[in-house]
Amino acid sequence: MSDAPRIVEVDRLDCRLVAHHWAYAEAAAEEMDRHWAERVAHNPTLYDGPVLLACRAEVVEDAGHRTLKLDAFETRFSYFLGWRELGWRDTSVFNCFAMPAVRSSDGCYLLGEMGPGHSVAGYRYFPGGTPDPSDVIEGGVVDLEGSLVRELLEETGLHATEGVAAPGWSVIFDGQRIACLKRLDWPAPASAIREQVRAHIAGEPKPELSDAHMLAPGRHADPRLPPFMTAFLAHAAAWA
Template structure:
């Protein structure tokens, strides 16, 4: 796996993102098949609600001249969980995309994950890994993935909302994260009420609550470091259309 142009924890910009779903198994999944299954059984023993669905794992990621490209493979969710044990390998990388909703009064919407999820209690933007269904003609619909995940987790429909022209890209121990800011017309209080109402009506919500981050407010202890890095950048950087 080749990763180019990703100094860790440095926020970069991309005007174009092209992610492709490759044919055939991922070399990482083939090499670690036994370990993946063993770890999956251990994960299930700790959290029986986990589901071994399909996701993707990348074999190539590169950023050059404002263009982010990547090749990925259809894998078990169990393979992604196994990758998370060490995270650093030349065979594979995790890349995911997240919308960053910004309220009318400048707050940033993050969420606290539900206890039954793989990231229980952690606070970050609503979002999730790519699924094979996110690829149309073998190419990822990155914005479609972002909007679907926000809708599923918060009930907010960002379709048609004003969004920033550029994508922001950061590499952390979680993988490569692609973020795009969306400007919403509602205030932080209004959005918080909407999300709480949505969560209360869900049988098995993916999140516990919205966590609104405002300028100068102390960060939630569970806010992931890479999210805080992006939030700090947001408060120092005007919205770019």
């Protein structure tokens, strides 16, 4: 697998909840439980709730339309964290999530800086998170767009309906991460968006973010940005 993130533009996402036995988590359970105990001792705010990972990810083309098809299964956050932080040893599963790329009227993108209680404190991402069972709707469909809307509101106070969604998705394959990004064109300049989000953070009793930032598209050499973020910002320069 190439180390460089790969970007694929798709028309839609099709994610379904399935029953899946995660053999790796069972085999590595003792090691991951020890890892979780160490992480919680360092950061007691971490919570071992259920999350959804993907055991299948495939881009399918039909009649000129591309669909990202995903099979998702439920596991514990502690197992997800151990799998991620112990080196992604099992490459049969993926961390697939949806994020809004909120673009200001003057062409900058909104990023949130993860707060001290987060498992990736200090890193900068678009608003979002790993989906969980609350994102499963009728028929076992995992509503990734609904997850995007929820996370945007919870983290920033912004309502997705205030922006204009671009058609389709930019899907970034970055090792075991699959980031599904949808551009939202916002009718406000970068300074106003940042001020609004900062006010939301200041008003939250337990904010997930510690700060908000606005970045212009292009190449950014910042260790606080994960590779899929730098890949998207470089890719987005073509839309400027």
